[in-house]
Amino acid sequence: MGRRDEKRTLRAQLIAERREIPTGTRQRYDAEILEHLTEYMREITPCKRLAAYEPFGTEPGRTLDPPLPERLGEFGTVLVPLTLEDRDLDWTAYDESRTPLGPDAIAAVDLVVVPALAVGRSGIRLGRGGGSYDRALARVLEGTPVVALLYDHELLDEVPGEEHDRPVTHLIAPGGARAVGA
Template identity: 45%
Template sequence: MDKRKLRSLIRQRRASIPEEERYASSIRIRETLLDQPWVQMAGLVACYWSTGAEPATHGLVFALWKHGATVILPVLREDFDLDWAVYDGPDTLTPGRFGIMEPVDARRGVDAIRTAALVIAPALAVGRSTGVRLGMGGGSYDRALARVGPNVPTVALLHQGELLDEVPAEPHDRPVRYAASPGGIVRVGAA
């Protein structure tokens, strides 16, 4: 199946998940992540502010911030690359491009993600054997993940059933190291 068809199929599935189930799943993902020592010790975390039927990150971002992590969130640039700004509480967000909430803090540049100790990325699916994530199609996170060091934990958040045996890949696609879903955290790709 090609990327476009797979994206459409997963979006349809996500839209059919009852809101209460999505909420409960997001809480399980958040709690499982917050129990990991490598998450607890991360001083600078690059995350994202979820929209629509994505696994919700609002509580995760807030919890990381309240536990003392510096959380940077993406700011979508005109060229679809990601700039980054510091989250300083729920009152410091404003709608950006496409209505996606972003911090009002000063922009830190596209390379700010290089200093993150943990990167949490959105995905529609992840390939179990490769770690390749299926994104929304703009390439924004592939460019951002290309800037992340090889030893930095990168985690894609998924709904149940979105960790697949394989995901269609192109040369520019960047893998993640972990997939987190309501069922737990799984190491993906080459060990």
């Protein structure tokens, strides 16, 4: 089985496992993730501009009200992605205007918060398979923290990686925040 097949199989397994998490449990997990994330962000100074995502489906943060990007707005301007036709990501401020700022806007943030289905101890992140975030993360300046939100059981010893995969530097789960990778 090749890396892509391994990733496809693991992705399907993790999506199925997430669907099995009861709503009340997911709400508790999301509240714990938000608490750990905000603690982590308070340690980063300055954090005046950050990129985040708008959770959908079973992604961590989906049950939060107000939504995750709005919650993170206390730290500064929050950019959220707009998916382009070629599956790359443009960025826009999480506000009423939703004016596209261009794919390179992510290079000017102090922190990036990304969705993940799993993260390996090396920092390799497993996403939904479109490669959108890997392309966007290639534009992030070296030294900028990249934080994946996930559930505790989704931290794995190893995630199958490919050459184009961009690692994350930290993960935040209900059990807490931790650095990963080199």
